[in-house]
Amino acid sequence: MEAQVQVHDAYPNSSLNIPLLFPNQFGQGGSAPASGDADGDDDVSGASSSQQHIRIGCPQHGFVSAGASDLHQNIDLEHPASGPHPCTEETSSSGSGLQQNIDLDHPVSGPHRYCEDSSSSGSGLHKNIDLEHPASGPHRCSEDSSSSGSGLQQHNNTLYSTETFFKFPEVNLQQHIKSRHPQRNARKFSLSKCAGECKEILHKCHLSKRSSVEKFCCSKCDYVFTTKGNFKRHFLSKHSTEKPFQCCMCDYAFTTRWKLKSHFLSKHSTEKPFQCSECDFVCTTKGNLKRHLLFEHSTKKPFQCSECDYACTKNTMEKADPPPALKVPAIYIKEEPEDETEECAEREIQSEINK
DNA sequence: CAGCAGGGGGCGC
DNA sequence: CGCCCCCTGCTGA
Ligand SMILES: [Zn+2]
Ligand SMILES: [Zn+2]
Ligand SMILES: [Zn+2]
Numbered sequence: 001m002e003a004q005v006q007v008h009d010a011y012p013n014s015s016l017n018i019p020l021l022f023p024n025q026f027g028q029g030g031s032a033p034a035s036g037d038a039d040g041d042d043d044v045s046g047a048s049s050s051q052q053h054i055r056i057g058c059p060q061h062g063f064v065s066a067g068a069s070d071l072h073q074n075i076d077l078e079h080p081a082s083g084p085h086p087c088t089e090e091t092s093s094s095g096s097g098l099q100q101n102i103d104l105d106h107p108v109s110g111p112h113r114y115c116e117d118s119s120s121s122g123s124g125l126h127k128n129i130d131l132e133h134p135a136s137g138p139h140r141c142s143e144d145s146s147s148s149g150s151g152l153q154q155h156n157n158t159l160y161s162t163e164t165f166f167k168f169p170e171v172n173l174q175q176h177i178k179s180r181h182p183q184r185n186a187r188k189f190s191l192s193k194c195a196g197e198c199k200e201i202l203h204k205c206h207l208s209k210r211s212s213v214e215k216f217c218c219s220k221c222d223y224v225f226t227t228k229g230n231f232k233r234h235f236l237s238k239h240s241t242e243k244p245f246q247c248c249m250c251d252y253a254f255t256t257r258w259k260l261k262s263h264f265l266s267k268h269s270t271e272k273p274f275q276c277s278e279c280d281f282v283c284t285t286k287g288n289l290k291r292h293l294l295f296e297h298s299t300k301k302p303f304q305c306s307e308c309d310y311a312c313t314k315n316t317m318e319k320a321d322p323p324p325a326l327k328v329p330a331i332y333i334k335e336e337p338e339d340e341t342e343e344c345a346e347r348e349i350q351s352e353i354n355k
Numbered sequence: 356c357a358g359c360a361g362g363g364g365g366c367g368c
Numbered sequence: 369c370g371c372c373c374c375c376t377g378c379t380g381a
Contacts, residue, residue, distance in 0.1 A: 223363090229369060230363065237362065252360085258371055259360080266359060281357090287374070288357065295356065 198235045202228075 203217040216231040217224045220239055225231040236242060236255045243253035245260040249268045254260040265271070265284055272282040274289040278297045283289050 226364065230365085232369095234363075254360090255362095256370085259362095261371090263360075283357075285359080286372095288359085290374090292357075 197239070198232065201235070201239065202231055 201219045203219045204214055215224045215226065216228050218231060218234060218239075223234065225234060233256065240255075243255050245255065245257050246253040247260060247263055247268070249264070252263055252267075254263060262285070269284070272284050274284065274286055275282050276289060276292055276297070278293070281289075281292050281296070283292065
């Protein structure tokens with residue numbers, strides 16, 4: 001929560017300036033694959049972990065856990081000493097490869113919590129600060145060799161330039177890793193049973209015999225993806241509980257950095273960079289502006305019923321203008337008049353009629 | 356009607 | 369892989 005996510009300009013048409021206050025101390029604001037470990041710990045609230053007084057550092061990455069159980073759990077889950085070493089990214093699944101991965105601990109990476117002003121309050125995460133960073137006790141920063149109290153304090157002050165509000169709110173090691181070391185998370189993912197499962201349910205296929213284009217099919221839901229990356233994203237969002245990208249201002253977590261960014265911009269930023277050219281309306285997303293334009297300033301009704309003259313601005317199950325005479329289920333409202341969708345709609349209608 | 360989260364396509368690096 | 373785009377669905381005013 002404390003460090004900034006590197007902000008690419010998601011809104012090139014605006015001067016949107018997200019108040020990310022903390023320098024990216026961990027490196028280049030690195031790529032953070034949307035992936036996680038296998039523990040399935042989806043509780044991003046971070047507010048529930050039994051606290052013990054003994055702090056034990058994880059030998060793998062130096063983070064000082066709040067409790068021995070946390071540490072143990074971490075070691076079991078994050079640094080398996082044995083096992084099949086499934087890896088999605090490497091053809092080699094040998095133990096040495098695993099060791100190599102482990103040795104790559106803490107590459108340059110950026111933590112991925114969006115943080116706003118320190119004067120803000122109300123984040124459930126914030127209340128954990130005292131748990132993690134009491135006034136005394138050893139605090140080894142996982143990314144920093146500085147382990148002395150004063151050194152760390154200085155370190156934290158540097159990291160979290162807005163006084164002391166955002167330090168380490170995470171209450172256990174896993175949460176710490178999730179929030180601080182996404183890159184590392186990615187590696188863990190590659191080692192985890194989660195990744196193994198991901199690999200298991202990925203079926204490469206060629207949709208058409210004529211086509212040489214490889215497609216990626218999820219065997220769990222039979223969805224076909226055009227790229228492996230899209231499949232992986234799908235896996236993470238649908239078949240995994242991991243959401244490594246946590247918002248610092250609320251308890252929401254996301255599977256991708258971009259979604260976190262979107263969330264932060266819409267929920268925690270006061271900026272509304274999208275201004276309607278026809279009225280005073282402003283909003284946070286381009287999509288909303290587009291919808292507004294469609295609803296408010298367009299006389300076009302692109303969605304024409306194939307069965308009658310009814311037309312409207314929507315093609316969804318949202319409340320649309322009810323058809324004049326008969327209530328036509330949304331399924332009967334055909335899409336934009338493209339050949340394929342038209343055929344599709346016709347087929348659907350036919351099948352409904354046949355029922 | 357607007358805010359916002361979820362999810363997939365696709366492009367550029 | 370990160371990012372942007374788009375669409376969809378849910379929700380509440
Ligand atoms: Zn699936
Ligand atoms: Zn948030
Ligand atoms: Zn307008």
